[in-house]
Structures are given as structure tokens and as C-alpha cells.
Amino acid sequence: MKNQILKKDRKFIWHPFTQEKNSNNPIVVKAAKDERIIDIDGNEYVDLISSWWVNTHGHCRSEIIKEISNQAKSVEQVLFAGFTHEPAVNLAEKLVGLLPNKLSKVFFSDNGSTSVEIAMKVAIQYWYNKGKKKNKFMAFTGGYHGDTLGAMSVGFSSGFYEPFKEIVNKNFFFNFPENWFGNNQVELSEEESINQVENIISKEKDDIAAVILEPLIQGASGMRFCRKDYLNKLVKIFKNSGIIVIFDEVMTGFGRTGKMFALDHITEKPDIICLAKSLTGGYIPLAATIFNEKIHKEFVDSNFKKTFLHGHTFTANPVACSAALASLNLFAKDETFKNIKKIEDTHKKCLSTLSKKSKIKKIRILGSIAAFDLNDDRFKYGSISVEGLKKEFLNRGLLLRPIGKTIYLMPPFCIKKKILEDCYKIIEEVIN
Secondary structure: OHHHHHHHHHHHOOOOOOOOOOOOOOOOEEEEEEOEEEEOOOOEEEEOOHHHHOOOOOEOOHHHHHHHHHHHHHOOOOOOOOOOOHHHHHHHHHHHHHOOOOEEEEEEEOOHHHHHHHHHHHHHHHHHHOOOOOOEEEEEOOOOOOOOHHHHHOOHHHOOOHHHOOOOOOOEEEOOOOEOOOOOOHHHHHHHHHHHHHHHHHHHHHHEEEEEEOOOEEOOOOOEEOOHHHHHHHHHHHHHOOOEEEEEOOOOOOOOOOOOOHHHHOOOOOOEEEEOHHHHOOOOOOEEEEEEHHHHHHHOOOOHHHOOOOOOOOOOOHHHHHHHHHHHHHHHHOOHHHHHHHHHHHHHHHHHHHHHHOOEEEEEEEOOEEEEEEOOOOOOOOOHHHHHHHHHHHHOOEEOOOEOOEEEEOOOOOOOHHHHHHHHHHHHHHHO
């Protein structure tokens, strides 16, 4: 059975972020439960990256499955132009209730890239509706906001998009002052970054529609962290300059940083927030872009040309909205933030031990996310060395996907302390 599946997979399927020439055979998954994935041969893997950062409460939670099943029995899908339904209304109300007061209007879509595209298009049309032409964006170097063309244009500096550099919009980038435990140069990096921002604004302000930021943690560029005080200062500069601030919390949202959203760590707030990935707990694709009312009101007009003419077939899918509501309800039932604190404490303890026994550097930890770099330049993104490392982790029962020489952990919130400690012991054995 396994060989048949693999043969068909190789014949018909094109996997994401995969070079078929030197990749390992994919693992045929048969089941999953809590923090574990089980393959067709019965081998178990601890899902230390929450299946690409989406699974929050663990695999196959009965509470979420029940709501998905119940909703599918009544209405599974309905167009969202001219129609509405209770799951979408309740979810929008729930999300707005979790966010700062001014973030109050929810536009649903189906994944992180589309949530970012919506934010960018709205930012441009907001100024257009006000009679101004502003179609440029600012963003961190090394950022990643998705793989659609607009999202690529503000993440181009991440290095993933070389074939498309001639067709993406040219925007303005400034340094991300990454930080880690023991970094004595971070203040200088922050000062340089702020100077770059102020210089760009002084020259290009009239063309800039918005700035888009991954708050506190850049994901795909290697789990790079910045300091909260720096982010707060940065957002204030943009707000004072009249530039729309977009937070891409596709990865950081829903508890990953130890608070419900990364924006909860700072006092200055964005004008737009993009959410996806963990919105449904990892069960069904769904995204939301949430705007302050100041932006939304510029689209409410008797002139039809001011309408935001954008939509997706599965916008606010009822089954997905029901899954999201069930996932959000589990935060209270499971006392999830207590679990996240235990995970964070375990990260700190285990990485302190690991740093004394292994050649690692740049340790950073926030909430359920931990990362460190291997002190070995052979491990470059896409290299055979990294593929070998991934395979060795899988052979030891760990699902980890190093980003070049960066190894990161982002486990589901249900993981027990002892299991996580045992995983760190295996990581130590592998990298040594």
C-alpha cells in the first residue's frame, strides 16, 4: 500500500518548497493525535513545528471535529456576497472582541497570502478613494508575507523570489534589527534601522501607502526576533507620519508569542491586522484581515467606484468559521496560556543546557517559539546538508524543518513538559 501511494505521489504531485532531485521520499501519513503524527507503518513523529505553524491545540481534537461535523450537516458553503450566516457573524464578533477597540471590521478570505493581498489592496484604494495616489510600501528586509504577487513585492528581500524580480512592485526596505540572548549590539542595530526608516519617509512619504511588518518575529527568514521596545517605537514613527500600519500576524497570532497576538506586547497598535494559519486551530483554511473603522468608512459611499471589489469563492466558509470558533473556545477550556508559559519555561531550561553541550548560537525564545543557529556554515537553505538533517530528525521521530542553519521549535500547545524535554535530548544527539 505504501509503495503504491508513493509511486502515485511521485507521478502526479508537485510538493511545495521541494526540490524533487534531492528530496527524501515523503512520509505517508495515516493518522494524527495531539502532538503526534503517525505514518502508514505505525511510526510516530512529534510535530515540533505544528504542521507549518497552524496546529495550536493538537491534532484531532474532538471539540473542533464535532463543530465541523455539525456545521457541515446544516450548510457547508454559501456565497458571501449578499448572504451571511451565524458562524461568520459570531466569529467576526469574537475576533473583534480579542483585538484593540479600533480594529473592528473583518474581511474574510482563505489563507495568509490572500489576507495580506487584501490588506495591501485596501491600503492603496484607501488613498485612492481620498483622491491620492499612493502605491508604494515599506517593509523589513528578510520579510515573508506570502507567495502571491503583491505579498512577494513586500517580501522580495527574503530571497525566495529571484525569478520574479522584474514583475513585482518596487518597494522600500529597511533593516530588521534581530536580537538574541547575549546580543550586545542590538541597540546599534535598532538605531541604524530607525535612521533608515526616517530617511525613507523623509524622501518618499507622498508615495507610501502603508508599511507591513511581521511583529516581533520574522518566520520564514529564520525565526528572527526583534525587541518589543524597538517595535513600539517603530510603529509610533509610522503612525505619526500618517502611514498605514499593517501587522502580518499570520504566524504570530493566536498565542504563539505568549499573548493572543503579538500586538498585545506593545502599546502602539496597527491599523490593519492579517490573520490565518492558526485561526481554525489548523483544521480548515481560513483567513481574516481586520481594519480600523477609519479605513473602512472610506469605502462606504453612494459612488460604486469606491467599493472594495474583491472576494474569494470560499470567503467565510461556514464550516471553517465553526472550526475557528471551536478553536478559540479551547483557549479558555484548556487554560492554554498556562500551557504556553510551561512550554516557554521548558525551552529556556533545555536550551540553556544545550548551549553548554553543543556548538549553537543566537538563542531566542518567546512564548511557544524557540530558535537557535548551528555554528556551521554548511547548512544553507536548500542544501543537501539541511535535507540530511531533516531526514535524521525524522529517523529519530521528530518533525523539524530547519531553515538553513536555524533550528526552531513551535509545538502544539498540548505538548507535555516531559515529551518536549525528551525531544531536546534527541536534538542534542543529532546536532552533536
